[in-house]
Amino acid sequence: MMNEYEKLDLRVEKDLFIYAVKQFYSNVEPDTWGPYHKELFNNLGSAGEVAEYVWSNSVLTDMDRAEKYMAEGHSKEEYMTDPAFRFFQDVKVKTFNDIIAELEGEPKRLALRKEYTQALYQMYLDKGVPQYPDANSTMRITYGTVGTLEPRDGVICDWKTTPAGILEKYNPADYDFSLSDRQYLLYRQGNWGKWGFNADGTPGQGSTMYVNFLTDNDITGGNSGSPVMNSRGELIGLAFDGNKESLASDMLYTPDYNKCVCVDIRFILWTLDRYAGMTRIIEELGL
Numbered sequence: 377m378m379n380e381y382e383k384l385d386l387r388v389e390k391d392l393f394i395y396a397v398k399q400f401y402s403n404v405e406p407d408t409w410g411p412y413h414k415e416l417f418n419n420l421g422s423a424g425e426v427a428e429y430v431w432s433n434s435v436l437t438d439m440d441r442a443e444k445y446m447a448e449g450h451s452k453e454e455y456m457t458d459p460a461f462r463f464f465q466d467v468k469v470k471t472f473n474d475i476i477a478e479l480e481g482e483p484k485r486l487a488l489r490k491e492y493t494q495a496l497y498q499m500y501l502d503k504g505v506p507q508y509p510d511a512n513s514t515m516r517i518t519y520g521t522v523g524t525l526e527p528r529d530g531v532i533c534d535w536k537t538t539p540a541g542i543l544e545k546y547n548p549a550d551y552d553f554s555l556s557d558r559q560y561l562l563y564r565q566g567n568w569g570k571w572g573f574n575a576d577g578t579p580g581q582g583s584t585m586y587v588n589f590l591t592d593n594d595i596t597g598g599n600s601g602s603p604v605m606n607s608r609g610e611l612i613g614l615a616f617d618g619n620k621e622s623l624a625s626d627m628l629y630t631p632d633y634n635k636c637v638c639v640d641i642r643f644i645l646w647t648l649d650r651y652a653g654m655t656r657i658i659e660e661l662g663l
Contacts, residue, residue, distance in 0.1 A: 381439040390431055397427035408475070410466030434460035520593035525635050527621050536640075537588045539563045562651055570663075571646040586640040589613065593636040594629050604638045613638035 401423035406414070416426045431437050435445040435458055455461060501507050509516060525533040543563055547553040555563070568585040591604070595615055604613040617637040618625065625634050645663065648654040 381442070386437065386439075390437070393431055393437075394424060394427040397430070398423040401426070404472065405475070408468045408472045410468055412462050412466040416463075430459045430463050434458050436460045518593045518595065520591040520636065522589055522591050525590055525619060525621075525633070527619075527633065533590070535590045536586050538584045539566070539587060540584070542587065559651060567650070568646060569650065571642040571649070585643060585646060587643045589638050589640055590619075590635045591638060592631050592634060594625065594634065595636045596626055599636075604636075611641055613641050614644070 401413075401417060409417075416429065417423070420426050420429055435441040437460060456465070497507055522535050524535050527533070542555070543560075545553045546555055546560065548555075566583065570579075572583070572585045573579060574583070593604075593615065595602070595618060600614075600616045602615045603611055604615055606612050615636050615638050619633075619635040619637065621630075622634040622636075645658065645661075649658050
């Protein structure tokens with residue numbers, strides 16, 4: 377569990393928590409507040425003070441406090457008295473969901489929301505503001521270029537990754553970074569065959585192989601698995617993720633910081649060929 381704290385910037389997490397608590401108290405009807413929510417708000421007077429109190433008094437929001445608390449061997453019941461635990465457990469999710477379901481279940485409201493969205497779209501279009509095409513039942517293509525990422529001063533992320541990066545992060549104790557024995561052995565052997573590259577970057581049975589690459593394509597949730605093609609219409613990879621700087625891209629797309637993470641098609645083919653042994657697929661593709 378302590379490893380998870382090392383992945384976080386708790387200063388940012390605190391700011392996000394305070395914002396979320398303020399949004400909760402501002403936008404969620406008091407009927408769906410739990411007794412603990414009401415107690416904190418009535419005693420402390422504002423959402424900001426509530427957030428500050430919960431964050432400062434919870435053992436879960438500080439790695440040292442959490443580690444010490446766990447080492448002391450507290451019971452499940454004692455954990456349940458933690459302010460952060462109580463705050464989140466106090467949310468009347470069912471009541472809230474029932475209210476939303478009742479509202480969204482009204483045909484007139486749903487129809488009006490659809491008309492409003494269409495009118496909003498047309499209004500911006502008429503003003504000359506570029507709009508995305510209708511995402512329903514249409515084929516959508518987004519254009520972009522492969523390139524590096526410079527998220528902050530002095531930090532430059534290359535446009536590509538290799539199996540060396542997988543081995544650097546390898547940790548058998550961490551599910552996200554563990555490998556099967558066969559995967560680990562194949563990566564260590566470095567036999568990339570026709571899917572590899574020479575030291576000068578030319579294709580060939582060389583010393584490395586590309587795993588992922590970055591582009592500035594504008595993607596969103598649901599794009600995972602979308603084909604990525606080059607200017608000649610050749611399949612070069614599959615889009616599957618975005619960098620953390622692109623989390624706000626649904627609201628604001630910034631070309632310098634938004635990156636689409638794509639898995640290189642050669643890595644996929646190598647995996648099918650060398651790791652999975654699916655040679656019939658490779659033969660069927662004529663490769």
